[in-house]
Amino acid sequence: MVRPADNLFSKAEQAIKRRNFDYAIELLQQGLKLDPLNVEQRKRLRSTEILAIQEKGGNTKGDFKTRLITLKTQWAVKKLGMAKKWEEQIVEIENFLRLAPQNVAMLTALAAALRSLENGTEAAISVLQQIVELDSGQVETWRQLGILYGPVDPQKAIACWEKVKRYHPEDKEAGKAIRDLSAQTMMKNAEDRKKSGKGDFTDLLASADEAKKLEEEQAIIRTDDDARRAIERTKEKIAKTPNEKRLIRQLGDLYRRLKQYNEAEAQYKLLLDLDPNDLVAQERLGELQEHIYSDRIEELKIKLKDAPDDADLQAQLARAVEEFEDFLVVLLERRVHTHPTDCGLKARYGEILLKKDRVDEAVEQFQKALVDPRLATLSHANLGRCFKAKGLYDLAIDEFQKTLHQIADANSSLAKDIRYALAETYGLKGEFTPARATMEQILAVDIRFRDVSQKVVEYRNKEKD
Incomplete structure (x- = not known):
């Protein structure tokens, strides 16, 4: 029996072949109202929307004009989400995505709504995958993928949590998830081997030494001694596979934890020698410099506590802070360019620009950061500070009042x-x-x-x- 949704999807396919994209989009949207969990047709809708916008020379991620003409839709999305009317919310989200199919904030909202539907996990995963394909630096999206994959595909879940750890090496949730999923996988493998007559769990480990090493690897690194032991284990692995990037990155992170910055820098530079386009290695080097500057500033502050009137120390601290801010301007400008959909980076870049009195540039970053509801309060506050600095007092008052309401x-x-x-x-x-x-x-x-x-x-x- 042919379902009504299938007829709509079939007509949409014919419309796409005729390059009648607008009609195809209407048909696909109607079909998805009837069959909201159809993963392939939602992918087709998204690709058709992108083609339609590109054909007209538009912006697939949306712009200021898009935000203006979709204000009513954005409000409806928020209202329906609060009311937990997920299917209606999905319809409104799709109305927005028709004009900006690669808007990460709205795609994230779509994934959350689909996940809330019964049996909606697969559909949610599909949307989240689209987001990380647009921008692999979306750490929270990798986190959600790790959570969703956990019960259905532990190996994929581990890969996603590894992505989280790559950007946030000390993320406790990611570390615990990787250990738990690895143990779960090992136990399953052991059970499978036992059923097939190939041995039990202990048979999986070649020796007691190997078992001890495995236990240590799965332990949380809490102390400097833990980190030093982890360094030795990682070095042993690298000796066997010298070009394994994951291990080299891990070694660099361990050195950084111990504040052995020169050794950490050497590992990250080695990664770039292996792959000059390794974005994670580039970011690690930037983070390393941040740590170095922060430690230097903290050291000077401690010295000033003992000698608060020391003019030379005061001058050194002021100079160190200024150099750090100049460094951050360059670093964050590069990161924003590399991760154009990361609103958190835009907000942070705006804050440092405001500190450096580059107010107009800061305004642009805060306005872009408003797309992420989680950053709205601080972004409105910072926009108020910017407009106040520019003498645009009415605009500043409006932004401060918006902040207070939130x-x-x-x-x-x-x-x-x-x-x-x-x-x-x-x-x-x-x-x-x-x-x-x-x-x-x-x-x-x-x-x-x-x-x-x-x-x-x-x-x-x-x-x-």
């Missing part, structure tokens, strides 16, 4: 910080009554916050003038 704890440090900035902005604009009232809101909960008491008096006096 902060759950009205008495948090961030809320007080934003209220202070909002009050200052009112003051700079010459509106001293709301400036004073906003400062009084801080005073009511924390009289010791900065110079809030003096500010209240200052704005009250200016009201009278």
Whole structure:
């Protein structure tokens, strides 16, 4: 028996052959309303949308205009998600993706909605795979793939968690998942061998020494001694397979953990000798420099605690901080270019640009970071700071108010910080009554916050003038 959805999918296939992409998209969307878990047809929909946009010279990831004309759709997506109306939410997400089929934030929302449907795991995995194909640096997507693959394909799950560890070597969740899945796989292999008459679990290990090494490898590295033992084991493995990139990277990470930075740098550079396009090795070298700068700054701060009036130490610290910030500008610019859909990088890049008074460039990064709902609060706050610095006070006030509406704890440090900035902005604009009232809101909960008491008096006096 032919299902209604199959008729729609068949017509869509014919429309694609005639390059009638818009009609094909309509048919595919209608079919997927009837059959939302059809993985292949959703892939076909996405590729057709991309072809349609590319044919017209558009942006498949969406742009500012896309965000403007889809505001109603974005609100519907958020509202339906909160109501847990997953199938309706999927329809609205697809309405957005028709205009921006490679928008990572909305693809992520689609995967989450599909996962919430009964038997939706395979469909969710398919969408998440599309995301990492667009940008392999999407760490949280690899994490979700690891979680979803865990019960159905431990080997694929391990590979995904390894990706998480590659970008975040000290990620505890990833480390635990890899150990648990590896043990699970080993036990299954042992059971299979026992059933086939080839031996039991102990037969899998060539010797007691090998068993001990395996146990050590699966142990969490908590101390420096653990790391040193892990270095020796990794060196032994590298001696057998000298060009194994995973092992070389692991050795570099272990050296970095012990703050043996020269040795770590040598390993990461070796990776680049083997593969000049190894993006992970490039990022590791950047992270290594970050560690070196951070350690130097921390060392100077400790010295200053013992000698707070030492002008030479103060100058050294200021110089070290400035050099670190200059380094971060270059590093983060490169990372944003390498991972164009990573909103977290954009937000961090914007923060360092703002520190360096490159305000217009910072605004651009914060506006792009707004695409990720998790970054919206801080991005609005930083946009407010940017507009305040530019003297665009009305825009700054609007951004600060948006920030306050999104902060759950009205008495948090961030809320007080934003209220202070909002009050200052009112003051700079010459509106001293709301400036004073906003400062009084801080005073009511924390009289010791900065110079809030003096500010209240200052704005009250200016009201009278």
